[in-house]
Amino acid sequence: MDGRLESENAESESGTARRRLPPKERREQIVNEAVRFFAEVGLEGNTRQLAKRLGVTQSLLFNYFATKDELLEAVYEKVYLDRLSPDWPDRLTDRTVPLRARLLAFYTEYSGLIFERDWMRIFMSSGLAGAVLNRRYLMHLGDVILRPVLAETEALARGETRPTMEDIWNLHGGIVYIGIRTHIYGMPGPDDPETVIAQSIDKYLLYFGIGPED
Amino acid sequence: MDGRLESENAESESGTARRRLPPKERREQIVNEAVRFFAEVGLEGNTRQLAKRLGVTQSLLFNYFATKDELLEAVYEKVYLDRLSPDWPDRLTDRTVPLRARLLAFYTEYSGLIFERDWMRIFMSSGLAGAVLNRRYLMHLGDVILRPVLAETEALARGETRPTMEDIWNLHGGIVYIGIRTHIYGMPGPDDPETVIAQSIDKYLLYFGIGPED
DNA sequence: CTTTTTATAGATCATGCGATCAACAATAGT
DNA sequence: ACTATTGTTGATCGCATGATCTATAAAAAG
Structure with missing residues (x-):
């Protein structure tokens, strides 16, 4: 029914079959993408879209940042620092x-x-x-x-x-x-x-x- | 249960007991307040808050503007013109x-x-x-x-x-x-x-x- | 005063979003 | 090879928001 191919961002695309990254790395990866993402769509951009870009689940974001605001703070720091x-x-x-x-x-x-x-x-x-x-x-x-x-x-x-x-x-x-x-x-x-x-x-x-x- | 006093913005405040305005006037009033409102809280400000400020129902806004975007367009025009x-x-x-x-x-x-x-x-x-x-x-x-x-x-x-x-x-x-x-x-x-x-x-x-x- | 019109209110729907949580699986240690 | 750890998923909750629809009542028309 759902015409989407879930597999592609998980396995086929580039062999990045949902790897398990060390927290430090993953966090950095998230912030980096978040910078680009929020710059494009504005700070109201939703976490689901961001997660999709990263090829991870939306819930994973909340494992690294308690709230969206906390993620945004990290984005600010990354950008300003x-x-x-x-x-x-x-x-x-x-x-x-x-x-x-x-x-x-x-x-x-x-x-x-x-x-x-x-x-x-x-x-x-x-x-x-x-x-x-x-x-x-x-x-x-x-x-x-x-x-x-x-x-x-x-x-x-x-x-x-x-x-x-x-x-x-x-x-x-x-x-x-x-x-x-x-x-x-x-x-x-x-x-x-x-x-x-x-x-x-x-x-x-x-x-x-x-x-x-x- | 709901501790709110609905009456105040309808009757007591200033005798403006939900008057029935001619469409032209009401529309203008809405846009004027919308300009101030969205300037303060940003374009993501919600229609309920705006309606509350105006002392009218949220649904009334959609009687004058089909969508929120349409209201925003009116705000832009008002501001730019x-x-x-x-x-x-x-x-x-x-x-x-x-x-x-x-x-x-x-x-x-x-x-x-x-x-x-x-x-x-x-x-x-x-x-x-x-x-x-x-x-x-x-x-x-x-x-x-x-x-x-x-x-x-x-x-x-x-x-x-x-x-x-x-x-x-x-x-x-x-x-x-x-x-x-x-x-x-x-x-x-x-x-x-x-x-x-x-x-x-x-x-x-x-x-x-x-x-x-x- | 009675009838008609329509501006407005109130209730409600549909959906999108942030956030939570239990279950799963990839990796490291033994 | 087995176990413990924990990064990650999938399903779901609760809520806020844009939008809709019908009933109401204020004004206008007669």
Whole structure:
């Protein structure tokens, strides 16, 4: 009656006949797939679909995570963690290198990490849902990245107006918005993000009278 | 058994003892409340809660909208419509006024309209959900606002680099990001958005060698 | 006042989802 | 080869939600 072939995801497909994995491995596998899954369908995506993708039973998920929220927490952590490399604060404040070069290095690398469907959509979804991790991430970003950038700018600014945190947020927002446009709104993005990023930085620096070699 | 007092939202509260409204009025009332409701709780908010807020039965909603999706469509329209005043293209291209003044006028007015919890959250939610209206809105924005701004900038630009649409998106994104930061991520925003907006515009214009009186 | 119309309420259906639990089977230890 | 352990399944529960349908009562028509 039921026309479905249960066998395929169990045996025939690729010889992965429902193997029994060590908990650590299985948990990791689940989280990895969950990241992709929830990024696609949103945080309301159901556990049955996710389980199907993994080729396991839905009930198995609850063996590793007591509730769906707990699974989502794991997804957040996986997505957020190590997205902010710990050596950036140092690199951003290394005054042997021109500020422009430092900013460029940071934002090309950072955008390479976050201009990615999974990250962008999960970050936005969790932000809308009011996740605490979200605010924590942004506070952290403000502390270890934006505030140092402000300090570096202040040290070099020659114009009459002094830079504030809002200027840094503006620079940051203008760049991040590229990712929002493309991955949240599904609009076409720039052919070459690096050029756009470089120009954003140049506008920022020019406004405070900072040259490319300063 | 059921300890609830059904009477209060029907009679005692404010004498609004379940009045019988003309369809047009009721529909409008529903949509208005739905906008606020879905902005707060997200698009997955359930119809029973919404009905409770309105002080009507859940089933009544389905007398005005065949499905929940249909209601959401009405919410989108309500939120999107007339958010882009039709006279802006003209005002943005009025060369008797300095470009800086034009941009400032537009973005202070526009930000006043969109830096609002309801709009921001529904726009983002519907964007994540892949709503067609979303992309339509952005395409429209690109056509009637951003493209004219590009043309005006090109006409005045004195620098070596020519402006592109990406420059306009960058200006736009930097400003809109203020709203995203505050209303989606729930972070504290600038005390005075107007100042931040003015500086964004100044950075943009300075980069293309356009003075405040040009 | 009586009749007709229809906006609204209340009860209920169907289903999808998170979560639970007992039974099963793959692996490791002996 | 036998046993103990535990990762995994399959069936099922309880509940919330979108949607439907009929009875009611408020307003309009006569």
